[in-house]
Amino acid sequence: DAGVIQSPRHEVTEMGQEVTLRCKPISGHDYLFWYRQTMMRGLELLIYFNNNVPIDDSGMPEDRFSAKMPNASFSTLKIQPSEPRDSAVYFCASSWATGYQPQHFGDGTRLSIL
Amino acid sequence: DAKTTQPPSMDCAEGRAANLPCNHSTISGNEYVYWYRQIHSQGPQYIIHGLKNNETNEMASLIITEDRKSSTLILPHATLRDTAVYYCIVSSAGGKLIFGQGTELSVKP
16 A cells, blocks of 8 residues: 655755645545654644644744645645745654544655755 | 653664653543654654553554553564664544654664
C-alpha cells in the first residue's frame, strides 16, 4: 500500500516567494495533519483536518501560513510570503478516524528559504 | 508542552535488549501512551501504543505500570538500524500528538 506522499522532497527558494507544499494521505484516512520540525523547536503540529475540514489551526505560526484540503486525497500548505525563519522540514501525516489510531507520516519536505 | 519525560540519550549494544523509559505522571484515564521513532531525515514511524495493559507487536513491547504513571518500550534485540530518536507521547481522542524531545538511542556494535 502506498504511504503518505509529499512533494516536493526539497525546495529552495528566495525570501518573499510563495511556497506550496503538497500532501496525498493514505486512501481512506479521515484525518490529515501538518507538522513542522526545526532544531530549535522540535516537531510541532501546525494544523489538522477531519473529513477535509480544518479542526485545529492553533499551531499555524502566522497569517503567512495557510492550509487547504479540497478533497479527501489532497492537501496543501502554503507560505506567502516566505521568510528565512520558515526554513524547516514539513511533515504530513494521516490516520483513520475511529478510535485511538496511529498516525502515518510522509517523508517530509525540506524547505530552505534564502 | 509535552506531558512526558524521557532521558535525552541512551546507548545499547547490538543484539541486546533496549529498554527506553518514559514518565507520564499526569496521564488521564482516557489517554493512551504512544511510541514513535524517527530515524535521521525520515518521517516519524509509529511503533506501538497502549492504554493500561502491556502490548507487544512485531517491533517492540510496551510495559505500562499499574498506576499508569510510567512505561517502558522494549526493543528485544536491538540492531544498528534501531538507532533513532524515540518519542513517548500521551494522547486522547482526536489524534493530536505533542512531541517532546525524545530519547536518542544509539545502538553500538
